[in-house]
Amino acid sequence: MAHVVNPDLVQDLKAFGARDIEACFNCGTCTAICPLSKDGVVFPRRIIRYVQTGMEHRLLCSLEPWLCYYCGECSETCPRNAQPGELMMAARRYLTAAYDWTGLGRRLYLDVRVELGAILGLAALVVALFVLLGGPMTTELTPEGGVQLNTFAPAHVIELLDWAVGGVLAVLLLSNVWRMHRWIVGGETGLKVPLGAYARGLSTLLIHFFTQKQWLGCTPGLTRITTTRWFKHFCIFAGYVTMFVLIVMFLRWFQTDAVHPVWHPQRWVGYMATGGLLYGVSNALIGRWRRREELHKHSHPSDWIFLVLLWLTTVTGILVHIFRIHGLPHATYITYVIHLAVLVPMLVIEVPFSKWAHLAYRPVAIYLQQVVQQARAAQAANPSPQPQPA
Amino acid sequence: MDDPRPSPSPVDVVVVGGGIAGLEAALDLADQDYAVLLVERESSIGGKMIALSKTFPTLDCSSCITTPKMSAAFHHPRIRILTSTELERVEARAGSRRVHLRRKPTYVDNGLCIGCRLCEYACPVEFPDPFEEGLGAQRAIAVPFSNALPQKAVLDARHCIACGACVKACPTDAIRFDQQEERFTVEAGAVILATGFGLNALGLKPEYHASQSLNIISPMQLERLLAPHGPYGRVLRPSDGKVPGSVAFVLCAGSRDLSLGVPYCSRICCMYSIKEAMLLSGALPVADLTVYYMDIRAFGKGHEQFYQNAKAMGINFVKGKVARIDPVDHDDLSLRVELEEEGGRVEERRHDLVVLAQGAIPVLEPATALGVPAAPDGFLNQPDTVRITCTDIEGVFAAGAALGPKDIVDSILEAGAAAMEAARFLAARAPASSAAGKSTASPPSVHA
Amino acid sequence: MSRSSAQPDSGPASPRIGVYVCQCGGNISDVVDTATVAKTAALIPGVALSKVHAFMCSEPGQAMIAEDIRNEHLNRVVVASCSPFLHELTFRTAVHRGGLNPYLYEHVNIREQVSWAHHGDPAGATVKAIRLVAAAVHRLRHVEPLEEIRLPNHRRALVIGGGIAGMKAAGDLAGKGLDVVLVEQSATLGGRVNELSTLFPAEESAAPLVRRLNDDLQAHPRVVVLTETVVKAVSGFMGNYDVMVGPAPAAAGAASGADPQEGRHLTVGTIIVATGYDYYRPAEGEYGFQRHPQVIPMPEFITLLARASGETLEWQGRPVRRLGFMHCVGSRQIEGVHPPQPDGRVNDYCSRVCCTTALHQALAAKRRFPRMAVFDFHQDIRTYGRGHEDYYLRASQAGIMFFRFHGDDPPVVEPGSNGTPIQVRLKDWLTWGEEVVAPLDLLVLAVGMTPRDNRGLVSLLKLPVGADRFLQEVHPKLRPVETAVNGILLAGTAQAPMAIDETLASASAAAAKAAVLLAHDEVHLEPFKARVDPEKCVGCGVCFAQCAYDGALVREEGQREGAPITRAKVNPGLCVGCGACVAVCPTRAIDLQGWTLNQFEAMVDGLLSAPQPVAATNSNPVSDGRTH
């Protein structure tokens, strides 16, 4: 079936942040310079061409955008300044929105007013909940001189809310991942994936989720790991995941009124996680502000919003801790409310609908790539009707 | 005779640049009886063309078709040639053009030198020969190359150890160690700038790592390797003298690339690369020859047919711009490229020798030479769409690659056009009696 | 071969020949024993002196020859040195400086033909050098002083074709102060450029450009412009063309009552042919041409766009929302894929301007109608010229979509199936060769340039035509505006496809060559032309059949032994000195001046009778290991 050219897709991707992609004259430099482009999965030009010719379905079935870590060499060396890296970024936003069956993702991405409105609405909701349902704001301090935060916001109540919100988000995110999977695996007509392939790939999924080592491919032969983008990103990731685990699984252990000594794991685990977050997020914000690196040259509103929310969450969390152990009750309660008023929108907006989702999609894409390759290999070994690789 | 300065009488036209465009313009004017002074920066006329092996699409031996032009200009009674002479600037005022020139010392009295090369044989020092693009060796005093015109020795002060061996060897006592740079000014009725083009650096694109391998060469180097009297007498790769088994041509390595600051097309690279590949297939019949290209621009008369012949000869044409080149073992090179017409795969391909099609860039700085800004591409501006060889200065014309990259035939056409415009310009200013082209200037007499 | 002894010696009573042997700084003397050559040459009858010099071409060497002519009363000179290509002229001048006729000189090449060719055999090389010198000496005994042929030159040019090339060439020549006649078959000047709107790369309008060229012509009283006029007959040669011009056939019919002038003779020295090009006319069905009304050639689109008004572009009452441009229509054709032209060949050349034209128009359309989707189907984008790549960049940036096809598998135009009247189906090699379909409302064929069919004029002027049917230049690299016919020049697209700036350059270059030809009142020709001895010519006419240069031999009525006879006579203006007539003349009545048969025979005698080498006292060191 011949593809019928559709000139409109490029406009759609431009709405998601692609910039000068029409300028591309298909020389192939970007794909050949890309250190991550290999093993039959080649990009960015493939995605560029899908966009230029309007191959919408092919784009939806692509996992290449998730394998791109925006090393930036494609944009740096592009003879036409067509910003292929920025197109891949836009493609990730486009796919994030497309995977989201509620359609909210698309609205949030395409209209910054909608996104800000949603954030403010959720923040207001959080504040309202505290105003209506919050515990007494006692000024009485614990024997160690800490604030009695659990009187104002009892950990077991917060924990229940955590689980409720988390459950909804998990359902949304997993259903999006399922749609992603269906497109990627189903995009290849005639491909049958044996269950074993899914099982065998699970370790890949976990490894890539936790290490994000794919990003190291950007800088082959690197000198110092701490100077890599991977390291900065890993700081954010590790801090984030740690905090996530603490808050969802161990909130009662983490949110205590007791002021533990500094060597207590509750404190140093928290410090390390928030420190990592603060370093990573601040670095990303400064980078986007300075626009020196290719990856930071062009920021979509959604990039800023996510980082700002994350930074505010981190900072307010730290402040809550400081105020609490120094016995500043009102400051603690107000900051705590602000903390949640930032945290909740960040999670609700970003996890299933926006930037955050890449945390899931990237490792899943690597996983699915392996699954599909194994399926292809299995099919090649048992010659049934030959599928044509896309 | 040993005074290189022109006689005080003004000349009709000063032609700057002794390449093919300058030679053609000078001949067209001198044949109309104008007195012409041809100024050349290098120590021989002939420009880029004299260094080429063959020319596309006819595969004529380049020096065989250049030398007659050089010789015709050199022996023309109305053309005077000053080599080793650089243009400093052209000053146009009150209807006249004053051309300020600087003659670099060659340390040889051209009036006495008979080109016997005895000094060259006596000289104990050799350095990388610029005519051979650094691949061959040249002595510190030498006739620049075999068919140089004038056939006079030139001493290279940067490499000479001042041992005096040449002075002892010279049968005519022509060597002048006390020669100095000279500046002088010529009054000219009109000026034609045929200053040609330069090539941007091989190392311009860092991803190509040209500084890390001697086997990444320039097209001019390959021309010399292919030339019958080239540095090695045959095609060998410069790193170790191996007969290359696989040669790659990387097109658009210095042009059509905003990231390199050269957005325009250099216009000649497609054709010379095809030609060089063809010549290589003759010189190295078993070698694999691959041309990596974005668009093959075989636009001139006979060019498309030439390209199709090259394809029929088995030269591989691969659509895809080479993104990076890495030196690998055994002095080989690995090219990373998207094979666009083979499913869009990315492949690393190994070659013995890689030729980078450098971008053609301006050599003349219009702001310095004329006091006018350059066009956005850096070359001379062409303000008049009907008289395309006019510049921003009245009475100053330009031709050939000074107006942007151009092949030989297009340069020759523009040279003719510039000569015609200059002749019209002079005729319009001359008294009616000499309107038909009789020069008012005295014929020059000395060849330097 | 001993006939020469029976031939009367045409040389002077006592030839005094000087032989000069050059060492070329070792280039010759390293192999050839130059002293021996000189010493042996002195033994050849007629040789008055022989000398050796390190560099005969140097000023001292030349001065020596001139002095010897004066002091030793030499009347012939031989120089044995390098290729005559390099220095024959040098030594002819030196001989002339000494007071001799410059044609009383013979050049012997003992470098390229001897020392370089036989560097492994010094003794043999020396013998060969002696033999060549002996041949030259023998020949010189038979040479006569010759003079350059001078013919009157009519210092007026004829320019055929009133397009921008012809206008520019005529304007240039007139501006230089020369008389020019410009003939144009149509009623107006400007040619094809009149059909264009704005021009790349300066984005100026076509009309002012033509107007400026026209003003230039009007400004010069020396220009005579004859519109609705064609060339009817041509005769003569460089400097002396007689051209008859008359009303163009169509004009003659239309303006029947007007000027009944049937022909008008012009005498001109040179002719510039600026007859321009035609657009390629696609075959029926080629890219859907004439099958679908939505497929139109570029010129039609240019007019359509220039006249468009309103918010949308309309074609046949339908809005054009999707516009396509097809490159290489009638260019870069492949045998077996594309329909052949009437001569059985395909247009395998690139038409050079269509890529930029297509992008220029596509961009203009996109700017004028921003919501229109514009598609471009190409093989290669050839925006080679100054400023052209900009059009490509801007076209891309404006969102024009590019598709690349292979010439041997061209796109197919078919009825549309997606709500548009037509669609283009192709394998797109920017998308890995996948088949794509582009629905279109209008497809513009970027038609190439073809040579104008003016067989009549071509045969009148005897112009050579290339395999691509464009008029052929002498040398495609070095002499692009000259033809093999002396005095006839090419300007503009009659020679090859060109853009406007290139056409103007070509026209000026042709004008420059014309100005050279018209620079003097006389045309000077080398004297090496055939000459008929009227005493010997019997009027058999065999030579006429052999002469390839029309008009070089003419019939002349005369008397022979009282009876009328038609003899051959040479027109030196047209004779190229090829010698074909000499070879067939049964009575040896024709000879080539400067290269007569008895001179050749004398050379053979010289080769065979050369004296054995006489060893010179000093011997030359021989070095080997030198490279070639």
Next chain:
Amino acid sequence: MAALTEAHKAALKRFRELRKQKGGDPGKAAAQFRQERKAVESALKRGPATVPELARASGLPAHKVLWHLAGMRKYGTAQETAQDGDYPKYASTLSPAEAPAPAPAQP
């Protein structure tokens, strides 16, 4: 040939001084050139060899050896003799005892 006159010597001296002022001194490069050239010449004395072989024998990088061979071919002291696989072989045209004397080259 001619001996150096006082005028020549004075001119040479001025030339050297002027160049010294400009900061150029090709002496070092010339000495290195002579040393390398000798190394190549002595490596060639063992008989015809390829560039990599000569590089090993002389201790010079292969590209330098090739460059010297180009100069020696130009000025007549080396020539290409045979081919060994992908590499041509070069031989000296000097007799073993002969000092390197430049022979005239051919244009």
